[in-house]
Amino acid sequence: MILDTATAVAWIRRAYELVRADEARLTRLDTAIGDGDHGANLTRGLAAAEIALDEKQPDSAGQALITAGRSLISKTGGASGPLYGNGFRQAGKELREEGDVAAVADALEAMLRGIEELGGALHGDKTMVDALAPAVAAFQTSASATLDLHAAGQAAVAAAEAGLAATVPMQARKGRASYLGERSIGHEDPGAASTVLILRALAEVTAP
Amino acid sequence: MILDTATAVAWIRRAYELVRADEARLTRLDTAIGDGDHGANLTRGLAAAEIALDEKQPDSAGQALITAGRSLISKTGGASGPLYGNGFRQAGKELREEGDVAAVADALEAMLRGIEELGGALHGDKTMVDALAPAVAAFQTSASATLDLHAAGQAAVAAAEAGLAATVPMQARKGRASYLGERSIGHEDPGAASTVLILRALAEVTAP
């Protein structure tokens, strides 16, 4: 299994479906410690990404991710739009034509770097990084052990879920939740929750 | 028993006590079909009347009622202030020094006219007039039959209560309640309710 153009497009489409289906939950999480728009933001951004993919008909997996990233940046708004958008752009640049499991591992690594560089969040700041960073590590470990894209994707989802759970006791130091100080403790970070969905979409579309 | 200066002052004081004790109910009635301030208005106005009586130390029953009426006019605000105020002023002008039951009947008649002239309300418009008019009539009837001020006062209270009850099915044509049109039906008129209290105060202070 490789991540080719069709699979990359399917990844974005599936991410949109999963986010849309869970929009209310993401909004609820963001209402608790943010401003209650994360579900709406990401739904809007991914809807725009889907339209852009339809229009653009990308001819490589990298192009697909760059196209999705650009429209996430220009259409989402909020913090998560530029962050995820830059993440997908960097992943696409890294991936180029298409990629096997090792290339996807590098692309996810680039995604993480793209988010970290733009947002400046460190591990433990209670952001999407706390789900994505362990997920990328788990993906890499599984990739080198199994050489199986789907298995690596599943490992990434499991690690992201654990990372999401780990955000609960954290006190936020970035994003709107940081304004709550200690009151941000005890809640899942909405961006970490959406990261789980995005990775689940990848695992699903790479199922054999 | 005659209505002398001390009794006239006691009437106003007792009216203040009764209104204050029932302020919440008057407000509730006014909230239902008006603007919810009748209790506060009348409490404020009668408190001012009491202070004015303390300061002025009137030397006749008529003066006492005129003093109370003037301060009701200048301190109450709302529709009820000028109406009751003018009512008391006219009653005081009619009564002059002091009066027996027949003179008090004339004074109450003057009070009713003072309110009707200023407010222009007719019987059946769902206002204080609907309690006061039958009360004045009952007072006169009882007065000529019994020659007893207290008994006449009690008859007036009973008639005012019946008048108050009669306002329930009426549709208001005057005052704020008129804005509700048919929705004003089914409620006691707050001004009719306070009229009952004012007459009850008269009956009480004229008890032998």
Add this chain to the structure above:
Amino acid sequence: MKKLINSPDSLITDALRGIAAAHPDLAVDAENRVISRAQPAAAKVGLVSGGGSGHEPLHGGYVGYGMLDAAAPGEVYTSPVPDQILAATQAASTGRGVLHIVKNYTGDVLNFRMAAELAEDDDIRVVSVVTNDDVAVEDSTFTAGRRGTGGTIVVEKIAGAAAEEGADLDTVARLATEVNERSRSFGIALHAGTVPAAGTPGFDLADNEIELGVGIHGEPGRARGEFAPVRELVAYALDAIHADRTVSGNVLVIMNGQGGTPLIELYAAHAEAAAWLAGRGVTVARNLVGNYITSLDQAGFSITVTELSDELVRLWDAPVSTPALRWGM
């Protein structure tokens, strides 16, 4: 009930202190409860208005060059008392007579009438204009008649401009009457406001209910309706206005918030009003969108439509400098 107050009893006094602190152009007579211009006008017809508090910026917010000379704020939703109105009238008087602009409520009308009588004793000539622009209330000689609402602001602005230009009392009064006759309003509430002294909302509405034809005192409206998109609510209000007085020509529109409505929603409502009017060939020559005559924290809107003439446009555009309306200076 949570409110930014020290106590319901001190609210008016506290707010008057705040107005005094906020607006150096105004003089606040705390004892008499009168808000007037810090610099009284030279000889001109004086303009006085007043009424219950809770409608801010009405009335104090319209005191200043080009509008009122003095205002008398009563207790919340309660007309001011005659002594107070008399003091305002004295503050506004320069010898050329004083116009009382009175919203048609029994309490206001009676208390202003008493005050006018007292003012005549001081040799101040007073003419009263009673505003009654609210079409939600049936007008009839057998009833208290229509309420005065948003049209009052238009009357005050235009009469104020004429007075500033030197018009005499009868001319200013005639103009005020004309503006009132050209003005119609209708209000719809989504949630009642809370009178501090009462502590609970003036009426209770279920999640899908609204009040149609509310006044400005948290009175329930003429009917309870079902919640609907703003396009339909605005059309309902404009239909009611139009049924009473054909809306045509050049108009002034006030899309007014009742105090608890976000401005973004008022703009959404104004978009619908503009579309409704454009669809009937009516030109919105002038407009205001915002909180101009409120009912504490009531959620909802009212629309006022005044048919303008060229002369009325000119007077509307004349310079004004008050806390709530300011342009041309």
Add this chain to the structure above:
Amino acid sequence: MKKLINSPDSLITDALRGIAAAHPDLAVDAENRVISRAQPAAAKVGLVSGGGSGHEPLHGGYVGYGMLDAAAPGEVYTSPVPDQILAATQAASTGRGVLHIVKNYTGDVLNFRMAAELAEDDDIRVVSVVTNDDVAVEDSTFTAGRRGTGGTIVVEKIAGAAAEEGADLDTVARLATEVNERSRSFGIALHAGTVPAAGTPGFDLADNEIELGVGIHGEPGRARGEFAPVRELVAYALDAIHADRTVSGNVLVIMNGQGGTPLIELYAAHAEAAAWLAGRGVTVARNLVGNYITSLDQAGFSITVTELSDELVRLWDAPVSTPALRWGM
């Protein structure tokens, strides 16, 4: 949830139509969602701001002579997107560079940064000033830092006046930075506002609870407190401001309503602020009382205090003509 909307999805579009209808001095680009001056300024530094909607009159209400050239309103409480900010920047550009006035929220900062990069591609020089006046949030290089709130209005007014006078981009940016540094704000909410798309209030408060140190997006504050008389609430807010930056000299005070607070209550609050400041020998040289930066229908207030210099007073007093601030013309 009852709101004056057609649907949560159409609210921004509908409100933009309303703004276009209400303000002939503004141009509304509905497609790009940009509000700019109908008469673009001649060569001068351009001023652009923007951010989530729901804070009206911020930002569109401050577009006009003497303040902003263009504003980019995002979805409710959501920063605008880079394309939109770029379009606003292009509308504001006359060749002398453009100042971005950005409230410090991660989303706003990131999206404005993206837009600035795109603008540089168009050879438009952009300098960004990030406002962060809210003392409720702990400031630290390890966190997102303080939020930008009411101080933003002061920055926009004063930078706008300087730009109108012909100052160059660096001077205007320096002045904006200085005003931001001189400004501090603190907010307290009694009831949360309701985001239309969410349908329920951002936080729930019991009858005796309030939120201390709320932001402008219905975020819960830094602590929940007990309801108290307005005198104490105002003192709490001013103490927090004073603890962060000594309040002294001549100040500008904005007693700001959060959208669901009656103006009479804001005046009562302003009276307490004036008394608190007078008690410390501070002079309130200028002030605003009203809804200037709101959170939909949230009930509560925020206080902004800016220490003024003579030069800042002069620039504050300079003519301005926008929907929300207008004087001197």
